[in-house]
Amino acid sequence: MKRPFCKASRLLIGLAAAALLLGAGRAAIAQVKSAEAPPNKAVGSKSAPIMLVVFSDFECPACRALYEQTLRPLLDDYVAVGKVYLVHRDFPLQVHKYSHDAARYANAAAHFGKYERVSGILYDNQESWAADGNVGKFVSQVLTPVEMKRVQAMVDSCREGSVAAKPASLRASPQSGPGCQLDKAIDEDVAAGQRIQVSQTPTLLIIHNGRTDKIAGVVSYQILKAYLDQLLAH
Amino acid sequence: MSEPSAFKIGRILLLFGRLILGGIFIFAAYSKLWPLTAVKVNLAFFAMQVDSYQLLPPWGVMFVAHMLPWLELALGVFLLIGWLLRLVSTVTSLLLLGFFTVILRSYSAGLEINCGCFGPNEKLDITTIVRDGSMLALSLAVMVGAFLTRRPAVESAPTAVAAPEPQETE
Numbered sequence: 001m002k003r004p005f006c007k008a009s010r011l012l013i014g015l016a017a018a019a020l021l022l023g024a025g026r027a028a029i030a031q032v033k034s035a036e037a038p039p040n041k042a043v044g045s046k047s048a049p050i051m052l053v054v055f056s057d058f059e060c061p062a063c064r065a066l067y068e069q070t071l072r073p074l075l076d077d078y079v080a081v082g083k084v085y086l087v088h089r090d091f092p093l094q095v096h097k098y099s100h101d102a103a104r105y106a107n108a109a110a111h112f113g114k115y116e117r118v119s120g121i122l123y124d125n126q127e128s129w130a131a132d133g134n135v136g137k138f139v140s141q142v143l144t145p146v147e148m149k150r151v152q153a154m155v156d157s158c159r160e161g162s163v164a165a166k167p168a169s170l171r172a173s174p175q176s177g178p179g180c181q182l183d184k185a186i187d188e189d190v191a192a193g194q195r196i197q198v199s200q201t202p203t204l205l206i207i208h209n210g211r212t213d214k215i216a217g218v219v220s221y222q223i224l225k226a227y228l229d230q231l232l233a234h
Numbered sequence: 235m236s237e238p239s240a241f242k243i244g245r246i247l248l249l250f251g252r253l254i255l256g257g258i259f260i261f262a263a264y265s266k267l268w269p270l271t272a273v274k275v276n277l278a279f280f281a282m283q284v285d286s287y288q289l290l291p292p293w294g295v296m297f298v299a300h301m302l303p304w305l306e307l308a309l310g311v312f313l314l315i316g317w318l319l320r321l322v323s324t325v326t327s328l329l330l331l332g333f334f335t336v337i338l339r340s341y342s343a344g345l346e347i348n349c350g351c352f353g354p355n356e357k358l359d360i361t362t363i364v365r366d367g368s369m370l371a372l373s374l375a376v377m378v379g380a381f382l383t384r385r386p387a388v389e390s391a392p393t394a395v396a397a398p399e400p401q402e403t404e
Binding site for chain 2: 197200226229
């Protein structure tokens with residue numbers, strides 16, 4: 001009966017090594033630089049104890065559910081009172097035809113401090129613009145005519161020479177116009193996501209006091225609230 | 235092959251099976267509970283992973299998230315030491331059957347979520363289904379082995395525990 005016990009001890013050593021690797025993986029995620037967060041796509045106080053980074057795609061139904069059911073109440077209860085700093089990151093997926101275009105509009109609106117408002121209107125009317133690609137129709141509802149004119153000009157300049165409405169990161173050779181800062185910002189978000197192995201939307205990254213947790217999928221507000229309260233109490 | 239050697243091999247296989255399964259369960263509990271200094275935060279985070287399956291109401295999510303890691307730990311320890319093996323392996327099999335069903339349902343529904351099985355960064359995909367299916371098969375094998383293996387006490391029952399002769403009293 002010596003051999004089985006010898007193998008059993010090897011198994012236990014293997015499990016212990018796996019446990020150490022798991023700890024190392026968590027530490028790697030914790031090294032994500034919070035300073036990279038784009039300020040014009042963030043809401044709340046930068047000095048808030050919790051930073052919540054959301055990687056999302058405007059055309060993804062789960063992202064809409066997360067935004068409408070979870071992030072909206074979060075804005076009132078945690079962001080407005082300085083407990084959470086909410087950062088939006090665009091992660092348009094290749095399977096969605098107009099999500100990159102929608103991200104361009106939102107990023108252009110961010111220059112006027114209206115990323116959040118544009119996000120809201122795009123999620124609320126997702127089914128409409130996702131059917132015909134007329135994103136501008138809804139964006140214009142939350143911008144002034146002057147802002148809309150400039151936003152449209154920025155989006156159009158990116159469209160010139162671009163290959164369809166796909167993310168530059170997914171094209172063999174980026175074809176966006178030379179002055180297209182919008183695609184650059186989107187690509188930076190996608191790259192930031194890829195660095196921490198974001199592969200699906202929505203993905204939440206919650207950073208607090210050196211601890212970083214990543215969760216993919218829709219999380220109900222009540223459950224997220226319980227987690228945030230535990231973080232704040234810890 | 236003589237019966238005693240077949241019996242011995244069976245017991246060795248059962249030992250390996252329960253050690254592997256016990257180790258897996260202890261590791262699963264560890265990945266959800268560690269570090270213990272932040273166990274409440276860890277369990278609240280695990281609740282978000284349970285919630286992402288979109289199967290339970292919030293109270294159900296909280297109950298499962300706060301109970302499951304401790305149950306996994308207890309089952310893992312009991313499997314390692316081999317205590318109440320028939321009962322523990324049956325509970326383990328039922329639990330794994332539940333996990334397998336939920337994972338299969340979520341994958342079929344196209345949910346792009348993390349498994350939450352062994353830590354935070356584990357996408358639910360076909361490998362998760364294969365892995366959980368293998369664990370279920372192992373658990374069922376341990377359960378069958380536990381029921382087929384005769385208890386030592388039962389073997390020696392006729393001689394060791396002899397019933398007292400009824401005495402007639404007048």
